[in-house]
């Protein structure tokens with residue numbers, strides 16, 4: 001939605017009027033504050049550069065992606081037009097149902113792979129998902145068909161039901177089943193009630209509980225491709241184990257890309273991708289990488305073991 005100059009002007013005038021009313025004690029200060037923040041947000045959103053509207057050349061099937069294959073061909077990612085590429089000429093393919101671990105030092109470009117798949121930033125080269133070139137897929141379709149769980153879970157002020165299913169697409173039974181799978185009820189009995197109220201950004205929940213709600217959301221949607229970006233890095237060992245078990249059981253048929261600093265989390269993956277300075281420097285089965293004494297992965301594993309011995 002693009003506001004006209006007069007609409008933005010009207011919003012600002014209304015905000016000013018509210019602040020005058022406040023000085024005269026006409027309306028409650030909390031209400032005024034909320035209204036001012038709302039106007040401020042509208043003005044901020046209005047300044048955002050709009051993403052391109054993509055008209056697909058072919059019809060995207062309802063069930064896309066079905067196989068979950070990902071193909072990168074000479075992909076480059078920049079976050080701004082005049083900035084240097086963050087990912088440099090990446091080419092690789094992932095088969096449907098494969099479990100891939102992605103590792104590399106801080107700032108290597110791991111999260112940028114997720115950004116690229118979701119087409120956040122300026123992407124050149126070709127990314128195909130089940131043979132469909134993602135540059136021709138409308139962004140709302142692309143982003144709603146891939147499950148992403150990051151280290152900063154996104155939750156809204158509203159009921160548990162609203163947070164699990166904001167568009168009210170699923171039966172309560174489906175939501176309850178997903179909650180059972182992620183064992184949220186074991187952390188607090190409040191989570192057995194879909195009307196339980198969650199505060200803005202989930203401020204009345206622990207990080208682990210927030211992650212489990214995001215996991216439940218992904219289970220409900222039965223995504224074929226799931227991108228996990230450090231989703232269990234800041235939770236306790238029990239929640240981490242629970243998350244890993246759910247991924248193994250419920251996402252068995254899915255293509256899962258797991259970004260992590262915890263190397264033990266990805267040892268059971270089919271293949272591990274090592275990223276450095278925006279390039280893939282190794283991509284192979286864990287046992288192959290562990291035997292390559294000259295390789296980066298070998299160095300990372302041994303450094304970690306040394307740290308544990310100290």
Ligand SMILES: Nc1ncnc2c1ncn2[C@@H]1O[C@H](COP(=O)(O)OP(=O)(O)OP(=O)(O)O)[C@@H](O)[C@H]1O
Pocket residue numbers: 079086104105106107108109110111112113
């Ligand atoms: N939105 C952004 N705008 C501009 N530069 C960005 C943006 N996001 C990431 N970068 C830059 O891209 C590079 C790669 O960042 P990325 O988050 O992909 O690394 P990472 O390997 O996931 O790191 P970490 O392990 O610390 O999360 C970094 O130099 C970072 O500063």
